[in-house]
Amino acid sequence: MEKKSRNKSATPCKETFEQVAVESKTPATVVLLLNSPEEDILVKACEAVYTFAEKGDENKVSLLGLGALEPLCRLITHNNKLVRRNAFMALGIMASNGDVKGTLQELDAIPSMIEKLSVEEDTAVQEFATLCLASLSTDFICKAQIFDNKGLLPLIQLLSSPDPDVMKNSLEIIFNLVQDYQCRLAVHKLGGIPPLLKLLMSDFPVIQKLALKTLQNITTDKDTRNTFREEQGFEKLIDILNSTDFSDLHADTLQTVANCLSDSESVQLIHNSGGLTRLMEFVLSPSIPEIQSNTVKCITRVAQSSGSREVLHKQDVEKVLVELLSVADIKVKSCTCQAVAAMSLHLASKDSFRDLGVIPAVVQLLSSENLMLRAAATQALSNLTHSNKRNALAVYEAGGHEFLVQQLYGTCPRMVTNSAATLCNMAGQESIRSSILSHGAMQALVEPLKSTDSQVLINTTLCLSVLACDKDARAELQRAGGLQPLVNLLHSYHKEVLHNTCMAVSVCASDEATAVEMCKYGALEILQEISQSVNRRSSFTKLAMISLLNSNLSVKYSLIGHLTSSDIITDGFYDAGKARPGQRVLTLDELSKQPVNKNQPVIVINTAPDETIDAAEEEQSNPSESDTSSKGGHRTPMKKKEEDKQKDEIQSEPLTDKPSNITEGVSLQILVKEVKEYILRLNDEEEQYSTLARLVSDLMGGAVEMEKLHEFSWMLHLSELKFQLQSNVVPIGLISKGIYCHRALLFKCLADCIGISCSLVRGEYNRAWNEVLLFKWNASRNQHSSQPCRYIVDLMHQPGSLLEVDTPAAVRYQTI
Structure with a gap:
C-alpha cells in the first residue's frame, strides 16, 4: 500500500477568528x-x-526572571502610543x-528612553521615561550613557513641563548627573x-530642594556663577x-550662597549690591543652630581669598564672630572657630580678634569634651599666632599652652597638627618656651613622631626644632625615647617631612650625647644613603649630616x-680606624x-680626673728624696728657663731636658698643663708648632x-698594651711607640688643648698628618706674605720640620 502524502501546496485559510478576550492570572x-x-493584547499585557x-x-x-525586560524595551519604541505608554509605565x-537596573544597562535601553523625552x-x-532614567542615573556608567546620548538638553527642557512628576523626575536625573564636573x-x-x-x-x-541642591553643585564652577549672578540668582x-515661609530651605540655600562667595570678584559685586550686609544681619538674627552654622560657613568660604577677607574686615565680621562664640550650640562654635581661622590670615583681623577678646574665648574651648570643637579651636589658635608675637603671648597668658601640650596626646590628626603648629608659633619667645617645656612638651611630641599623617609629622618636627634649642629639652627628648622615632x-x-626632620636632627645634634644616640640609631648611615640620591639629597640633609658629625668627632674622623x-x-x-661606606661606627x-x-x-x-692633677702638682712642688734621686727632680719648662732668656736659648734646649712627667706620659692632663706653659711661652708661631712636634715625637719613640x-x-x-689591658681600646697616654696615625692624633689633641690651630687628616696604610696655616716669610720684602700657606708637620723622620703642602717632601710623608 502506498503511503498517503500531505498536500504541501495547499493555500492558507483566509478566514479569521472573531475577537477573543484574553485573561490570565499567570x-x-x-x-x-x-x-x-x-x-490590544500588548496594551493589556503591559498594563x-x-x-x-x-x-x-x-x-x-519574578518578571525579570521570566524575561519581561527585553520585550518591554522593544515596546517603548512601538508605533502605538498606548502600547508605548504602558510599556514605559511597566519599565x-x-x-x-537593583537587579532590573543592571539588566537594563546590558540591554542598552537608555538611548531609546532618551529618544522619547521630546x-x-x-x-x-x-x-515614566524620566522615572526609569532617574533610577538608572544613580549608576556611574548609566550617567555617562545619558550624557553621551545627549540626554541633558531634553531633560532641561522638561524642567518647564506642566506636569510636576515630569519636572521632579527630570530634576532628579540632572542632580545625579551634575555630580560629575563635565x-x-x-x-x-x-x-x-x-x-x-x-x-x-x-x-x-x-522640587525646591532638588533645584537648590542642583544649583549648589553647578555653582562650584566660576563661569556658572557668573551666569547665576547675571540671572539675579544671589538675590x-x-x-x-x-522669608520665614521657606525656613526649611535655608540650610540648602546657604550652601549655594557659600559657592557664590567663593571668588573675590563675586564677593565684591555682591558686596556692592548690599548682599554681604544682608548676610551679616541674617547670621545674627534669631535662628536655629543649623542655619547659623551654615551661615558662618558662608563667611568662611568668603574668607578663602585675601581680597574677600579685606571686604569682610571692613564689614566688621570679627565682631559678628565674637558674638557667635558665645552661642551654646557646639556646631555653631566649631564653624565660628573655622571662620576665625580663615579670617586670621588677614593681618588686621588678627589684631582685631585679640582686642575683642577672642583668644581667651577660644582657649576655653580647648577644654571641651567635643573633639570636633577642640580641633577647630586649635586651628583658630594656630592661625592667630602665626607670625604674631602679641597673639602668642595672649594665648600663653590665657593658659593655652597647657591645653595645647595635652592635645598632642590626642588621636585626631588635625588637632595634633594644629596644636604642634601653635606651640611652635609660641615657642619662639624664650619665656613661653620654658613654660611649654615645663609642662612636658618634649614627652608629648614623641607619639606624634610615630604618626603616618604627613601634616602631623611636618608640624611636629618643626615644633621639635624650635623647642629642642634648649639643652634640657634635648636631654628630656632623649629620656622620653624620642630620638629613635x-x-x-x-x-x-615626603619632601617637607624629610626637610623638617633634618632641621630637628641638626638642632638635637648640638649636644654630643644626643648626637651619639642618633648615630647609634643609624642616623648617619641613612643620611649617607640619602646623599647618594639625586632626588632626596638637599641642603637640609647635608646640614643634618654636618651637625651630627661636628658633635661626634670620633665618628666624623672615622667616616x-x-x-x-x-x-x-x-x-x-x-680613633676606631677608617669606616667602610654604610658601616655604622660603634660607640666607645x-x-x-x-x-x-x-x-x-x-x-x-684619656685624661685623668682633676684630683690626679692636684696630686701630681703637689708631688712636683714637694718631691721626695727618692723621687729626686731617681728622676733628677720634676722641673717644669717655666722653672727650667728664666723668663728673660732669649728665644734662641729656648729653641736650642734639648728635648731630653724636658720634665720627666712629660716624656713618661704619667698623666695626659698633666702633660697638657705643662705643654701649655712651655709652648705658649714661645712667641713665634712656627716655633710653637716645631717644638710641639719634637715633643710629640719624643713621647712616641723619637x-x-x-x-x-x-x-x-x-x-x-x-699588642702588648692590648694584652695587658685585656681590651681593644688603648689610651693614647700609654703609647710610647707610635707612628704617623698615633703621633698626628696626639699632636692634634695637644694643639687643641693649648689653643693653637691644626687639622688632622687620615691617609692610607696608617698614615695621618697634621696641616697648619702659616704666613710665609718673604726675605726680600722683610715681611710675611699676605696669604697663609699650608704646611704638613713632620712628626716621624725630621720632627719639627714644616713641609709645604704639595711639595715632594710633603707627598713622601703622606704616602708610602
Whole structure:
C-alpha cells in the first residue's frame, strides 16, 4: 500500500477568528503575550505587568526572571502610543529594583528612553521615561550613557513641563548627573540656570530642594556663577533666606550662597549690591543652630581669598564672630572657630580678634569634651599666632599652652597638627618656651613622631626644632625615647617631612650625647644613603649630616678622615680606624665590650680626673728624696728657663731636658698643663708648632729614619698594651711607640688643648698628618706674605720640620 502524502501546496485559510478576550492570572503567560503581534493584547499585557510589578520587589524580580525586560524595551519604541505608554509605565516601576537596573544597562535601553523625552511626547511617557532614567542615573556608567546620548538638553527642557512628576523626575536625573564636573559645565552651557532658578519658587518642596541642591553643585564652577549672578540668582537666594515661609530651605540655600562667595570678584559685586550686609544681619538674627552654622560657613568660604577677607574686615565680621562664640550650640562654635581661622590670615583681623577678646574665648574651648570643637579651636589658635608675637603671648597668658601640650596626646590628626603648629608659633619667645617645656612638651611630641599623617609629622618636627634649642629639652627628648622615632623619619620620602626632620636632627645634634644616640640609631648611615640620591639629597640633609658629625668627632674622623682646626678634640675622643661606606661606627662603650681581637687597637684620648692633677702638682712642688734621686727632680719648662732668656736659648734646649712627667706620659692632663706653659711661652708661631712636634715625637719613640721604619716595633708595643689591658681600646697616654696615625692624633689633641690651630687628616696604610696655616716669610720684602700657606708637620723622620703642602717632601710623608 502506498503511503498517503500531505498536500504541501495547499493555500492558507483566509478566514479569521472573531475577537477573543484574553485573561490570565499567570505571570509567565502575560510575559509571553508581550511578544504578541496584536496591539490590544500588548496594551493589556503591559498594563498587567505594570500592575503586577507595582506590588513589590519580589514581583519585579519574578518578571525579570521570566524575561519581561527585553520585550518591554522593544515596546517603548512601538508605533502605538498606548502600547508605548504602558510599556514605559511597566519599565519605570521595575527600574527601581537593583537587579532590573543592571539588566537594563546590558540591554542598552537608555538611548531609546532618551529618544522619547521630546516635549511632543505623551506626558505619561515623559513621566515614566524620566522615572526609569532617574533610577538608572544613580549608576556611574548609566550617567555617562545619558550624557553621551545627549540626554541633558531634553531633560532641561522638561524642567518647564506642566506636569510636576515630569519636572521632579527630570530634576532628579540632572542632580545625579551634575555630580560629575563635565555635566556641571554642560548644564550651564545648555541654558539650565534660568529654569532651575524658576523652580526655586515651585509649590512643591521636593522640587525646591532638588533645584537648590542642583544649583549648589553647578555653582562650584566660576563661569556658572557668573551666569547665576547675571540671572539675579544671589538675590533670589537672599529672598529665600529672608522669608520665614521657606525656613526649611535655608540650610540648602546657604550652601549655594557659600559657592557664590567663593571668588573675590563675586564677593565684591555682591558686596556692592548690599548682599554681604544682608548676610551679616541674617547670621545674627534669631535662628536655629543649623542655619547659623551654615551661615558662618558662608563667611568662611568668603574668607578663602585675601581680597574677600579685606571686604569682610571692613564689614566688621570679627565682631559678628565674637558674638557667635558665645552661642551654646557646639556646631555653631566649631564653624565660628573655622571662620576665625580663615579670617586670621588677614593681618588686621588678627589684631582685631585679640582686642575683642577672642583668644581667651577660644582657649576655653580647648577644654571641651567635643573633639570636633577642640580641633577647630586649635586651628583658630594656630592661625592667630602665626607670625604674631602679641597673639602668642595672649594665648600663653590665657593658659593655652597647657591645653595645647595635652592635645598632642590626642588621636585626631588635625588637632595634633594644629596644636604642634601653635606651640611652635609660641615657642619662639624664650619665656613661653620654658613654660611649654615645663609642662612636658618634649614627652608629648614623641607619639606624634610615630604618626603616618604627613601634616602631623611636618608640624611636629618643626615644633621639635624650635623647642629642642634648649639643652634640657634635648636631654628630656632623649629620656622620653624620642630620638629613635625622629631618626626613623629620615627614611621618609615626603619632601617637607624629610626637610623638617633634618632641621630637628641638626638642632638635637648640638649636644654630643644626643648626637651619639642618633648615630647609634643609624642616623648617619641613612643620611649617607640619602646623599647618594639625586632626588632626596638637599641642603637640609647635608646640614643634618654636618651637625651630627661636628658633635661626634670620633665618628666624623672615622667616616670622613678629616678634622678641621675648628673641630676641637676633647676627652673621650677615639680613633676606631677608617669606616667602610654604610658601616655604622660603634660607640666607645660598644667597642670596649668586644673581646680582644687581632685588629688594630682603638686609640682613645684619656685624661685623668682633676684630683690626679692636684696630686701630681703637689708631688712636683714637694718631691721626695727618692723621687729626686731617681728622676733628677720634676722641673717644669717655666722653672727650667728664666723668663728673660732669649728665644734662641729656648729653641736650642734639648728635648731630653724636658720634665720627666712629660716624656713618661704619667698623666695626659698633666702633660697638657705643662705643654701649655712651655709652648705658649714661645712667641713665634712656627716655633710653637716645631717644638710641639719634637715633643710629640719624643713621647712616641723619637725620630725614625724612613728607610728603617720597618724596624720600629710599634705593632708589638700596641699588642702588648692590648694584652695587658685585656681590651681593644688603648689610651693614647700609654703609647710610647707610635707612628704617623698615633703621633698626628696626639699632636692634634695637644694643639687643641693649648689653643693653637691644626687639622688632622687620615691617609692610607696608617698614615695621618697634621696641616697648619702659616704666613710665609718673604726675605726680600722683610715681611710675611699676605696669604697663609699650608704646611704638613713632620712628626716621624725630621720632627719639627714644616713641609709645604704639595711639595715632594710633603707627598713622601703622606704616602708610602
